[in-house]
Amino acid sequence: MLFKEVIYLMQKDFLLEWRQKYAFNGMLLYVSSTVFVCYLSFGLRSNALQVPVWNALFWIIMLFTSVNAIAKSFMQENRGRLLYFYSIVSPQGIILAKILYNACLMLVLALICFVFYAFVLGNPVEDIPMFLLSILLGAIGFATSLTMISGIASKAANSSTLMAVLSFPVIVPMLLMLIKMSKNAMDGLERAASLDELLTLLAINMIVVTVSYILFPYLWRS
Amino acid sequence: MKKNWWKILTVLLLVFTVAVGMLSDVPRLAILNETIRNLYFHVPMWFGMILILLVSVVYSIKYLRKPSIKNDIIAHEAAKVGILFGVLGIVTGMEWAKFTWGEYWSNDPKQNGAAIGLLIYFAYLVLRSSFAEQQQRARISAVYNIFAFAALIPLLFILPRLTDSLHPGNGGNPGFNAYDLDSSLRLVFYPAVLGWTLLGIWIVNVKSRFELLRQRLYENV
Numbered sequence: 001m002l003f004k005e006v007i008y009l010m011q012k013d014f015l016l017e018w019r020q021k022y023a024f025n026g027m028l029l030y031v032s033s034t035v036f037v038c039y040l041s042f043g044l045r046s047n048a049l050q051v052p053v054w055n056a057l058f059w060i061i062m063l064f065t066s067v068n069a070i071a072k073s074f075m076q077e078n079r080g081r082l083l084y085f086y087s088i089v090s091p092q093g094i095i096l097a098k099i100l101y102n103a104c105l106m107l108v109l110a111l112i113c114f115v116f117y118a119f120v121l122g123n124p125v126e127d128i129p130m131f132l133l134s135i136l137l138g139a140i141g142f143a144t145s146l147t148m149i150s151g152i153a154s155k156a157a158n159s160s161t162l163m164a165v166l167s168f169p170v171i172v173p174m175l176l177m178l179i180k181m182s183k184n185a186m187d188g189l190e191r192a193a194s195l196d197e198l199l200t201l202l203a204i205n206m207i208v209v210t211v212s213y214i215l216f217p218y219l220w221r222s
Numbered sequence: 223m224k225k226n227w228w229k230i231l232t233v234l235l236l237v238f239t240v241a242v243g244m245l246s247d248v249p250r251l252a253i254l255n256e257t258i259r260n261l262y263f264h265v266p267m268w269f270g271m272i273l274i275l276l277v278s279v280v281y282s283i284k285y286l287r288k289p290s291i292k293n294d295i296i297a298h299e300a301a302k303v304g305i306l307f308g309v310l311g312i313v314t315g316m317e318w319a320k321f322t323w324g325e326y327w328s329n330d331p332k333q334n335g336a337a338i339g340l341l342i343y344f345a346y347l348v349l350r351s352s353f354a355e356q357q358q359r360a361r362i363s364a365v366y367n368i369f370a371f372a373a374l375i376p377l378l379f380i381l382p383r384l385t386d387s388l389h390p391g392n393g394g395n396p397g398f399n400a401y402d403l404d405s406s407l408r409l410v411f412y413p414a415v416l417g418w419t420l421l422g423i424w425i426v427n428v429k430s431r432f433e434l435l436r437q438r439l440y441e442n443v
Contacts (some may be wrong), residue, residue, distance in 0.1 A: 150367060154364050156352040165348055166366065169341040170373040204376050213374045215365045218286050 005093030020147035024105070027069045031113045034061050036208050039120045050152040055183050058117055059175060066142040070102050071163045074154035079195065091220035095212055099147045099195060107130050108191060126188030134182040134194075137201045141174045142204055148212040151219050158205070233423055234416030243410050260318045265419040268336075270411050272378070273342070275304040276421045279371045282364035291437060292430075294360035296348065297367060299430040301343055303422050308340045335371030335377050342370045 017024055038057055041144070042049065085094060114135060118125070125131045146167055153163040181197040243262040278300035285293035315333070316326045327333060349366055354357035 082365055132340060145373065150256065152349070152362055152366050152369075156349065157354075158352060162349060162352060165345045169345055170370060172338050173373065173377040200376065203380075204373075207372050207376070209238050211369055215286075215368060219365050221361075 002090065002096075002191050006097045007146065008139070009089065009093060009097030010101050011079065017105075023069075024073060027065065027105075027109055028112065030068060031061070031065050031109060032116055033208065034064070035113070035117050035120055035221060044119075047122055050123075051186055053185065054124055055179060055186060057121075058114070059179050059182070060112060061117070062110060062138060062142070063171070063175060064113065065113065066106055066139075067164060069105060069109060070143065070146040070148050070155070071152055072172065073098055073102055073153050075159060080144055086220070091217040092213055094220065095147065095151070095216040098151075099144050099209065099212065101142035102147050103140045106143045110139045111134045112184055122177055124178055127184050127185045127191070130185035131143055131182055133198075134185060137180045137181075137198070137205070138174075141178070141201060141205050141208075142168065142171065144208045148216065155219070174201065174204055178206070186210065228420060229424060232417055234418040235413045236421060239410060239414040239417050243354065243414065245408065254372045257318055257321055258407075260314060261407065262313060262414040264314040264318060265411070266415040267307050267314060269415045270419045270422045271307035271311060273419050274426065275374075277426065278304060279368055282367040283322060285360060285364045286368075288368060289357065289360065291300050291356075291360075292434060295363070295437070296426065296430045298383060299433060300307050300345055300366065300426045303426050305343050305347075305428070306425075307418075307422055308336065308343070312336055312340070339374055342374060345369060362388060408419070 038061070111132075148191070149167045149170065150163060153159040153166055156162050158197075177200055179199045181194045184194045184197075237263055243259055268416075278297045281293045281297035281300065285297060289395060315336075319328060319330075319333075320326050323330075346367060350359055352361045387433065
């Protein structure tokens with residue numbers, strides 16, 4: 001039952017996205033202009049950025065992109081539609097569908113961002129599959145924690161400021177792990193070296209999803 | 223009087239901590255010297271902060287299960303006292319770090335974790351102040367409180383263990399047990415932890431009773 005609900009809700013989100021492409025295209029433009037601004041402001045040719053700087057810059061761009069992309073997930077729904085959902089589906093279905101949808105969205109955005117970023121600023125990554133794995137984990141992690149935060153922020157008056165304020169401290173542990181893991185991948189260290197970070201990231205994701213699953217019904221009621 | 227025994231205990235413990243902590247003999251160690259006495263003041267702040275924030279989370283959970291103004295007020299006041307302890311912990315730690323590590327802020331994972339933890343609870347206060355309606359404020363901030371605490375656990379307990387830290391007990395630095403943190407230090411340290419934590423609970427108790435009375439007064443006016 002829950003599974004079916006999740007599938008239907010995700011279908012609806014994808015369909016909406018497909019019909020009114022402005023959100024996705026907007027984010028795409030956001031990513032590419034940010035990368036381009038970085039390129040211009042560093043004023044450099046390819047491969048001139050040091051590895052830690054390259055890495056940190058990439059994750060900062062990812063962070064802001066995801067905050068902006070996911071902030072929309074509850075704010076764009078109008079009152080009538082929320083009321084309609086409230087009467088026909090369970091809150092657990094909604095949060096799971098939103099998390100999965102946002103994870104897919106973030107994954108696509110992150111991959112495009114990586115390709116464009118590597119194209120413009122040079123690609124010093126030595127172990128590409130490992131780096132892609134860290135992007136995958138990052139996209140899922142950002143999606144899980146930010147979806148819940150966006151639900152909380154959408155209830156308040158000044159939601160866009162609140163979104164940033166609430167999400168940054170929550171997301172920092174994840175970000176630190178990701179930066180370390182992708183740094184390992186960039187230096188081409190053996191993969192066992194990143195195992196600690198990988199497991200911790202998975203554990204954080206599990207905690208966040210479980211807590212969101214339990215808490216969302218209380219948020220939904222108002 | 224019978225119900226107040228723990229308040230007397232708090233006062234006695236804190237008097238004991240300050241008096242004995244300042245006057246007793248401490249092990250002579252290089253670099254640390256007399257600053258080792260900070261163990262009685264800095265470290266208990268963190269124990270107190272974690273425990274009081276735990277109280278706050280417990281009352282947030284209680285609020286979601288059974289909404290009442292009292293639970294919300296206690297969760298709020300406990301979060302504020304937790305922030306107070308956190309700020310004191312950071313200030314005492316920075317002062318100590320200036321003399322032992324040579325820098326107020328040396329990018330230590332535990333220092334960063336503490337700063338981020340404080341940011342989370344400042345965000346909690348900002349979130350609270352952005353709702354006008356009381357029930358909605360209570361419910362949504364309870365949700366955020368629980369969510370943030372769940373995110374704080376890996377930050378405080380897992381990350382510092384994965385990375386090197388300047389703090390005792392991490393990254394090859396000797397911890398409690400390696401030194402002669404002999405019984406003379408322990409004798410003051412454990413009462414200090416208990417005393418400061420009880421003081422925090424006392425503050426929460428007084429402030430939430432005061433807040434409840436104020437709410438009731440406003441309702442009647």
